[in-house]
Amino acid sequence: MPPVLTARPTVPASRRPPSAHGVRLPKRVRGTLRHAAPALLGYLAVRLLGLLVLGRWAHLRGHGIWPALATSWDSRWYLAIADHGYAPGPPGEPPGDRPMAFFPLYPALIKAVAAVTPGSRASVGLVLAVLCSLAAAWGIFAVGDRLYERRVGTVLAVLWGALPVAVVQWMGYTESLFTALAAWALFAVLDGRWAWAAGLAVAAGLTRPTGIAVAAAVTVGGLCAARRGSRWALAAALAAPLGWLGYVGWVGLRLGRWDGYFVVQRSWGNAWDGGSVTLRQLRRQLVYTQDPQLFLVMVSLAMIAAVALFALCVADRQPLPLLVFAGVLLLVVLGSGGVYFPRARFLLPGFPLLLPLALAAGRARRHVAALVLGGAALSSAWLGAYMLLVWRGAP
Numbered sequence: 001m002p003p004v005l006t007a008r009p010t011v012p013a014s015r016r017p018p019s020a021h022g023v024r025l026p027k028r029v030r031g032t033l034r035h036a037a038p039a040l041l042g043y044l045a046v047r048l049l050g051l052l053v054l055g056r057w058a059h060l061r062g063h064g065i066w067p068a069l070a071t072s073w074d075s076r077w078y079l080a081i082a083d084h085g086y087a088p089g090p091p092g093e094p095p096g097d098r099p100m101a102f103f104p105l106y107p108a109l110i111k112a113v114a115a116v117t118p119g120s121r122a123s124v125g126l127v128l129a130v131l132c133s134l135a136a137a138w139g140i141f142a143v144g145d146r147l148y149e150r151r152v153g154t155v156l157a158v159l160w161g162a163l164p165v166a167v168v169q170w171m172g173y174t175e176s177l178f179t180a181l182a183a184w185a186l187f188a189v190l191d192g193r194w195a196w197a198a199g200l201a202v203a204a205g206l207t208r209p210t211g212i213a214v215a216a217a218v219t220v221g222g223l224c225a226a227r228r229g230s231r232w233a234l235a236a237a238l239a240a241p242l243g244w245l246g247y248v249g250w251v252g253l254r255l256g257r258w259d260g261y262f263v264v265q266r267s268w269g270n271a272w273d274g275g276s277v278t279l280r281q282l283r284r285q286l287v288y289t290q291d292p293q294l295f296l297v298m299v300s301l302a303m304i305a306a307v308a309l310f311a312l313c314v315a316d317r318q319p320l321p322l323l324v325f326a327g328v329l330l331l332v333v334l335g336s337g338g339v340y341f342p343r344a345r346f347l348l349p350g351f352p353l354l355l356p357l358a359l360a361a362g363r364a365r366r367h368v369a370a371l372v373l374g375g376a377a378l379s380s381a382w383l384g385a386y387m388l389l390v391w392r393g394a395p
Helices: 027-061 066-070 074-084 105-114 121-147 150-161 166-170 175-191 194-205 211-226 231-239 242-255 260-267 276-288 294-315 320-334 351-363 366-389
Strands: none
Touching (some): 027 121, 027 150, 027 166, 150 166, 150 351, 211 242, 294 366, 320 351
């Protein structure tokens, strides 16, 4: 639950205003929802456009979109963990320790929610992803709104929904859950809500390997605040990495070696090499390949753009926690020697990188901002459908 959802004091039943549905949101929640409504509606419009293009393209090719969204690629691994824990992998995969590369929070949520709701676990996983994407868009708006103004926050949320690989936000993947946790953790740091910041950082550390970036941001922010005398900030700084460290430590105990998690990652071909493989692949894709594949060119350009945007963020003197989060995320993703094609997806939670663009579009004339956001939405819809229906690899 995001920090802004703190409940107001209990009001006696006799004094509560009537509600046709028997449930009435606290006044503060209603106010924050109204304030964020343009951002959430804009985000929904962009993603529904992407779903419409995907559905039409899939129909023309004789495909269904449900398997692609709910049960493909990494989704199968998360569903297998929800079904059986970390013992086997999905059907058709060789046995071994490879499932431990996937962090536990998302499959645990799937299992818990599926136990009390109708429908398959695949359905639950997809619904959770969609709901988490809305929470993420709300948190992203909150950060942009707090740093600048409402319009910049709205543009920031819509831009996040219009990224080239944003279709993943509505798939059975962890990107939406992780982005929601990261956005609200960063907002909590900016707002000085250290208990929320620590709890959300712990949860993010149980969601993805890049949860270490959220932990680093909260730790740095907490230490800076602790120098000004805040004991709660110091406690948050110390607690923030516990989720990530806890899971990595558990894998080490399970495998009987301190570097067990990193051994599992190497079984997937992933090892941090400082970026040498990334640079070689960039040069190969953009210079030497005679017949470049569109998707890989897009991934290459997305990584270059991310580095350039980070430089702009530094030049704009963004708050240190945001810079730490984006910087550590870039170090982990670009410094990995693993598979190349998911790199754009791995960078999807790095919404602070979009702040320079959101600031420029938010301060531009309305028709200019509409043209930029509309073009981004259309390109995202087309690229998302291409990624799922034409590209033969994982997103």
